[in-house]
Amino acid sequence: MSHVTPAPGNSRPWKARLLSHEMLLLYVLLAEWLFFYFAGTTTNRRGVVVGFGTWDRQFDILRHSCEIGLLALALTPVIITAGIDLSVGSLLGLSAILFGQLWHDAGLPIPLAIAFTLVLGALAGGLNALLITTLRLPPLIVTLGTYSLFRGLAEAITRGSVTYTDFPESFLFFGQERWLGLPTQAWIFFAVAAAVWLLMHRTTFGRSFRAIGLAPEGARYAGLPVGRRVALVYVLAGLIAALAAIIYTARLGQAKADAGTGYELFAITAVVLGGTSIFGGTGSVHGTLLGVAAIAVLKNGLACLPVVMRMNAAEEMSGLLTGALLLLALTAGVLPKMLSKLRPRRHAPAV
Amino acid sequence: MKNSLLRLCAAGAVLLASLATAVAADSKLVVAMLPKSKGNAYFISCKAGADKAAKELGVQLLFDGPTDSNAAKQNEIVENWITLGVDVIAVAAENKEGISTALRKAQKQGINVITYDADALPDARAFFVNQATPEGIGQSLMDEAARLTGGEGEFAMIVGSLTAANQREWQKHVEARLKEKYPKMKLVVVRPCDDLKDKAQSEATAMLSANSNLKLIMAICSPGVPGTAEAVKQAGKAGKVKVMGLGLPNENRRYVKEGVTDSVILWNTGDLGYLTVYAGAALAKGELKKGAKTVKAGSLGTFQIAGDNILLGKPFIFNKGNIDQFDF
Secondary structure, eight states, X not given: OOXXXXXXXXXXXXXXXXXXXXXXXXXXXXXXXXXXXXXXXXXXXXXXXXXXTSHHHHHHXXXXXXXXXXHHHHHHHHHHTXXXXXXXXXXXXXXXXXXXXXXXXXXXXXXXXXXXXXXHHHHHHHHHHHHHHTSOOOHHHHHHHHHHHHHHHHHHHHTTTOOBOOOOHHHHHHHHSEETTEEHHHHHHHHHHHHHHHHHHSSHHHHHHHHHHHOHHHHHHTTOOHHHHHHHHHXXXXXXXXXXXXXXXXXXXXXXXXXXXXXXXXXXXXXXHTTOOTTSSOOOHHHXXXXXXXXXXXHHHHTTOHHHHHHXXXXXXXXXXXXHHXXXXXXXXXXXXXXXXXXXXXXXXXX | OHHHHHHHHHHHHHHHHHHOOOOOOOOSOEEEEEOSOTTOHHHHHHHHHHHHHHHHHTOEEEEOOOSSOOHHHHHHHXXXXXXXXXXXXXXXXXXXXXXXXXXHHHHHTTOEEEEESSOOOGGGOSEEEESOOHHHHHHHHHHHHHHHHTTOEEXXXXXXXXXXXXXXXXXXXXXXXXXXXXXXXXXXXXXXXXXXXXXXXXXXXXXXHHOTTEEEEEEOSTXXXXXXXXXXXXXXXXXXXXXXXXXXXXXXXXXXXXXXXXEEEEOOHHHHHHHHHHHHHHHHHTSSOTTOXXXXXXXXXXXXXXXXXXXXXXXXXXXXTTGGGOOO
């Protein structure tokens, strides 16, 4: 890198901090939110205020964000180490099925079934880790393989037709009720977010992930156990995907082989929108959280707009605008660099 | 960096602002209808009827669903409608238990919930618009078979499987009707096709060579009808041995037009959508209450209610004359 990297921590000038990617994303999020608050809130026939500007709606947004949010949290360390994990959505599906089986077919009590599912999720992440670190295969190819493998297993186990339902109320509480004012699963999501944030921003692990993402060889020469650190992020991704599967099952009250189809792409979108470089090395957990929120608010807000409702195209429109938002954010990130290259240099380069 | 991102925000705002219009206080009743998947021709034809009913009633119809049959998305769409405060939610459930959670929540918020095409759990909706009872299907199949053969002669049946519950039920009602009304007709053989077109074709070929007196083959699983038609066509017995059964217009259109298949029986999906909207609106207006025996639906007249099932009534018969009006 040609320019001087600002020193980490609090020493950056306030101007730079206000214009960091995360802050700009926060402004976009606020703008989105205000826009939908004014354009997406109406009074219905019975005189009740409905739409975006209701507490119920805000809680729905939070509730619907938890699973994709968890996957995005799982993917942030992965992408920062310059890796990728395409298998998290499929692993969500497989874990949901395994959980259903452990509870329904094996007759385990719910807490034990959850514990086993989490272990199995971590093991599945371990399979990715093993192939990536010991065989030195590219993460994209490995996880493309396990993406099909995990989903295929889920479909094979259920022969595509078994659906586990009739979970006890006490379990559904995690997905459908509120606890201390918020959707229950939001607390789990926040706890995981805090843990991953601490790991990435307040421990040497976090710093080593960035170092590995920037220059794996350099990190190895610097004495970092690169293989073990990389393995850790994939195992962690597997564990979090399994947790997301539990929450998904509790929210819908059903475990089916198609659970979480396509979620990996939403999660990757959120991570990249949040400012994490797909080439690794830079990124932040709070950026990812903002990315998740920006997409969730956009998607839910659109569904409240009368025009979109009349067109019956909420889902199509949200896909279209999420894509546009991501491309704009990426362009805006690269544009200044391109422009500065075009401008004649005022200073002679330092010797 | 600053300028380009400001421009980005401005562009985003303009894009979004163009999507929003001034919201007039809409005093129309809002009926939200959820198909299993919105690209499916079957549900598109439901929507055509629903649109017609909405126009006649002056209600606003929302028709949205997953682009694929995705139970999770169905729940999200219903939850979206709950916070939008629609008046009626009408659902074709992809997954009974899964959707019922969301529907109960809607009921708790005072939204009227009905199901159509595929039911949810009974406590999660007020009524189910039932497109066809097993009895209605069995009777229509047998009556049509009798009409085609002039009420006498031997006929054979191809079923999906010998164990599937709905197939067993339909077969039972066909046989009951036969015994009751058509003493001169005789069911000589029943064979399963495992819901495969190829298997239906080979079974039908075997039937044709074994029974030279056969006047009609009835297939009561949807792959069975075109499979049987192909067998009859290849045996050169088109017209001599009649073919009919339960199925979708599109997969039988070719054989119906060639004159190999005489009748395809199903329900009129347009009427299903039409009745669903009328029933939903009546429920919201308080005209349709628990325990009602009938419900009125515009130009289609009055429909019977059995318990909490609104009955669409007699199945619809697709034949050479009308099949081109349907596309599903």
